[in-house]
Amino acid sequence: MAGEPPLVDNLSAPAAYSGELPDRSAAPAVAEGAMRRFREIMVDVADLEWVDKTLAGLSHKMLWRDDETGASIALVRFQVGSGIPSAHAHASNQFMFCLAGRYTYRPTGITLVPGSFYWNPKGSVHGPTVAEEESVLLEVYDGPHYPTHPDWYTSAEDAR
Template sequence: MFRFREILVQTGDLEWLDKTLAGLSHKPLWRNEETGASISLVRFTKGSGIPLRHSHASNQFMFCIAGRYTYTSTKLTLTPGSFYWNPKGCLHGPTLAEEDSVLLEFYDGPHYPTQPEWYSSESDTI
């Protein structure tokens, strides 16, 4: 018989893990190894962001907790309380953190179809 159990993660107890893109760190909260789906807190320091237009291999969802995070090509800006949905395959970016920004980010499958050039480590793509 399969048993479910509740899991509580105190995000304040987790360390921010730096990615190979300067100014970007994350706190992984959950991941389904079979599907690639995941939930993480991501943090961009002021002036950092994703440098190029790109798409994802699954749907991307973000909820802005703090800061101002802007998609520079469309001028769409996430501010505290904003919810963003980027459908699978939709080109978007580049981005710029106008302030230190923290986002709760969800993917319903793998992040990228191939490793983006701005990451020097494959582990940054999950």
């Protein structure tokens, strides 16, 4: 941004003309002003409680959400036999990384197992789904989750 100091000084530039590096022994690697811009947040996920959603068998741990864009990152857990009951599409790209279980998209027969990465492009129809085993998925949306409120949630909060 204009007017802000660079985040890190260019320490790798050779000294002009001499071929030797300048003495920077007294210079901090990162300017003090830049240090104030670092903001790191660590969540100990094991300490978060699973929060039930209004679809039987589904709970989640919301890890991050941008209320302006609707983007989010959450852990979702489906109990065995539960799943999303209807075909639907999302209002943004949806990404899933399976951490545990077996989670199947019925029409296509795609089954997520631990290590599977699944990408559901914005607007593509998928589902219904079923958890063949208790399944835990890291779920990422890059924008709002649904174009309209899905009828399997009675709470609007569960659709965001």
